[in-house]
Amino acid sequence: MTSTTSKVLTLIISAFTIMQITLAGDPDILTDFIAPVGATVDGTFFTFTGFRALLPPNTFPSTFKALKATKAEFPALDGQSVSYAALEFPAKSINPPHTHPRSAELLFVASGSLQVGFVDTTNKLFTQTLQTGDIFVFPKGLVHFQFNSDAQKPALALSAFGSANAGTVSIPSTLFNTTIDDNVLALAFKTDVGTIQTLKKGFTS
Numbered sequence: 001m002t003s004t005t006s007k008v009l010t011l012i013i014s015a016f017t018i019m020q021i022t023l024a025g026d027p028d029i030l031t032d033f034i035a036p037v038g039a040t041v042d043g044t045f046f047t048f049t050g051f052r053a054l055l056p057p058n059t060f061p062s063t064f065k066a067l068k069a070t071k072a073e074f075p076a077l078d079g080q081s082v083s084y085a086a087l088e089f090p091a092k093s094i095n096p097p098h099t100h101p102r103s104a105e106l107l108f109v110a111s112g113s114l115q116v117g118f119v120d121t122t123n124k125l126f127t128q129t130l131q132t133g134d135i136f137v138f139p140k141g142l143v144h145f146q147f148n149s150d151a152q153k154p155a156l157a158l159s160a161f162g163s164a165n166a167g168t169v170s171i172p173s174t175l176f177n178t179t180i181d182d183n184v185l186a187l188a189f190k191t192d193v194g195t196i197q198t199l200k201k202g203f204t205s
């Protein structure tokens with residue numbers, strides 16, 4: 001093989017590898033749907049009623065609450081690469097900074113308003129104040145948050161995901177509610193061990 005031929009081949013192979021990475025999502029299934037062995041498969045199997053809890057006379061929770069319809073709560077989603085979350089924000093509540101390792105998030109504000117933001121891999125922050133009816137997209141894997149800054153009105157948002165199990169990595173609890181050594185965190189945050197222990201205390205109560 002001439003060196004030019006091998007360079008071309010290498011290029012083609014890397015192009016395909018990059019394409020594979022770009023197309024990465026939940027794996028495609030070879031059947032119409034996946035049902036647990038022995039399960040009765042009828043319309044009910046493809047129906048999730050858990051979000052009825054959002055309708056009146058439901059009262060808003062007193063702290064931020066995420067109601068999920070992922071593969072875990074709704075087994076028919078297995079292999080379908082989609083899921084939902086309903087996010088309930090009482091006045092002045094936040095959904096702390098977090099990422100979804102396996103999917104972008106498409107958030108629709110159903111009632112109230114939300115301040116949202118994400119940070120890209122160059123550390124640039126993108127923020128927006130969303131009104132009822134607005135849609136915002138959080139790119140896959142990037143750290144993002146939502147905040148209902150209104151002192152009176154609650155906010156309700158529906159988020160769609162391109163994965164049946166998008167996963168959530170909460171930044172505060174990943175860092176301060178696991179057993180990462182205090183010295184490691186103190187060095188990482190350029191602070192002292194006492195400050196790290198104070199931050200960790202918030203998770204023990």
Ligand SMILES: *[C@@H]1O[C@H](CO)[C@@H](O)[C@H](O)[C@H]1NC(C)=O
Pocket residue numbers: 173177202203204
């Ligand atoms: C901290 O982690 C423990 C153990 O995983 C968990 O039970 C608890 O809910 C977490 N606390 C908070 C505030 O996330």
